[in-house]
Amino acid sequence: MSAEPQRSFEVERKYDAGADTRLPDWSDVPGVVAVTDGEPRELDARYFDTADAALARVGVALRRRTGGPDAGWHIKGPRQGDGRLELGWPLGETDRLPDAVAETVAQWTDAELQPLARIENSRTAFHLLGADGVIAEFVDDHVRATDLRTGTRREWREWEMELGPAAPGDPARREAFFAAVETAVRKAGGREPSSGSKLARALGH
Numbered sequence: 001m002s003a004e005p006q007r008s009f010e011v012e013r014k015y016d017a018g019a020d021t022r023l024p025d026w027s028d029v030p031g032v033v034a035v036t037d038g039e040p041r042e043l044d045a046r047y048f049d050t051a052d053a054a055l056a057r058v059g060v061a062l063r064r065r066t067g068g069p070d071a072g073w074h075i076k077g078p079r080q081g082d083g084r085l086e087l088g089w090p091l092g093e094t095d096r097l098p099d100a101v102a103e104t105v106a107q108w109t110d111a112e113l114q115p116l117a118r119i120e121n122s123r124t125a126f127h128l129l130g131a132d133g134v135i136a137e138f139v140d141d142h143v144r145a146t147d148l149r150t151g152t153r154r155e156w157r158e159w160e161m162e163l164g165p166a167a168p169g170d171p172a173r174r175e176a177f178f179a180a181v182e183t184a185v186r187k188a189g190g191r192e193p194s195s196g197s198k199l200a201r202a203l204g205h
Helices: 099-105 171-188 198-202
Strands: 006-010 012-017 039-049 061-066 072-080 083-089 114-130 133-147 153-163
Touching: 012 171, 072 099, 083 099, 114 198, 133 171, 133 198, 153 171, 153 198
Parallel strands: none
Antiparallel strands: 006 083, 012 153, 039 061, 039 114, 061 072, 072 083, 114 133, 133 153
16 A cells, blocks of 8 residues: 555535435536536445544544545545645555554554444535536435444435535635535525534534
């Protein structure tokens, strides 16, 4: 396994949706000229932390996820302005924490890591296209989560809109983009998220 991770800076917005809520209409979102057909993805992730939640306390999430185009080990770092730095490594041949990932986690904690939650997600992904490429990826997630500490299971539906390589470069245009997205979401029946992340919701926060 390569010790050097893939790096990406994730800027996204999340929304809650009911089980029967229709998908938003993106035709009034500035710059969007087409939307791709939905691509189904079956994702299965396990999240890890220490017994005293050392990673969560500093805003870090560690997971191992299978399925989808970015299957692998991921570390989502603390929030930086409008987004978060995400580091990714390949899955490897076993489910053991790779040395390269452990070395990165060590900057926050050297305590033993344990599984916190399993999050299974039936996702449909759409690309919002502009004249220069992918402005953003919209995903419709049907989530089934298990708190591995207690066995509690929870299910919900949520949407995410993450900026892509052809997203607006300046803050004002980004805010205008997300404002139009929120308008479309609310028209469809979506609403503000009830939790900050899938992991937090899986753990009842």
